[in-house]
Amino acid sequence: MTLVNTKPLIYVIDDEADICTLVCQELERYNFNTQAFTTGEQALLAIKKQLPSLCIIDLGLPDMDGLSLVKTLFDDKKIGVIILSGRNSLPDKVLGLELGADDYISKPFDPRELVARVKSIIRRLEVNELSPLTFPTASFGEWTFEQATHNLSNSKGDSFMLSAAENEILMTLLKAPKQILSRERLLSEDTTSFDRSIDVRMSRLRKKIEQDHKAPKIIKTVYGAGYIFTLDVTWH
Structure with missing residues (x-):
């Protein structure tokens, strides 16, 4: 993944269109580019064409378990990952981090907090892409x-x-x-x-x-x- 001085690209992957719209609108207010997907397969196809800086992933996807998608992204690509999910159990949170997610945010969530955490991960990734x-x-x-x-x-x-x-x-x-x-x-x-x-x-x-x-x-x-x-x- 190459991060340059352009707007970071964020993929929002959630089967609820309203959540996708809310997250994308909030991120775009803070100078991020976004694309929304309602299935894991749609997101994987898009990733093959263009790597995002970070993916925000719901665990309850209609075509695959979001945790499987997290593992795929961590194993195959160097992409930042935030899990955004209604699953609030400790085992899910622990497993998400163990599979390589950088952060886990439970629904309902504060959009401002989500933006802050996205910025934090993007900063770390940008620093680590330097010479x-x-x-x-x-x-x-x-x-x-x-x-x-x-x-x-x-x-x-x-x-x-x-x-x-x-x-x-x-x-x-x-x-x-x-x-x-x-x-x-x-x-x-x-x-x-x-x-x-x-x-x-x-x-x-x-x-x-x-x-x-x-x-x-x-x-x-x-x-x-x-x-x-x-x-x-x-x-x-």
Whole structure:
């Protein structure tokens, strides 16, 4: 995905036409381009023709589960994803983030809050698309991380693509190794709609870099205080 100095393109995917209209009108007020789709298949066809900067996805689509669409987008493309859904259960929220969504907003929602969260994700994506020379590579243990591409790889040949939110959390840890960082600092401006979001993203990171994510040695929990990254970090 190439982000240039034009209006970011947002795809709104919801089977309720009124919701699509409301979201599109609100985003366009803040200088975003939008396209609306009422099925997942329509959205996938459009994505093949033109990549958006971000997709806003309802989970209750008529032709597919929205969670399947989230997973497809995260596995195949580097697109920002916000889930906008009437499903308010904690399992759905946790699973959405585990599949790679950057944020989860429950219906009914405040359109202004939605715009704020879209802006937050777009800013992170734009920063991460800058020249790799601006953001050096970090090495720790057997791992190498390139912020510009969100790519995390190790000496064994394993390679993972991080979401924008995971990228931001890992970068915060890497910039302050062997320091206790609070949950608030790790979340930064990415204040999501429920407290488990930081735990879900930390769990995703641990499953990638820890030999045993249930007994982590690289990213440790300091109970009552936050998290600490235990390894030395080299930038190059």
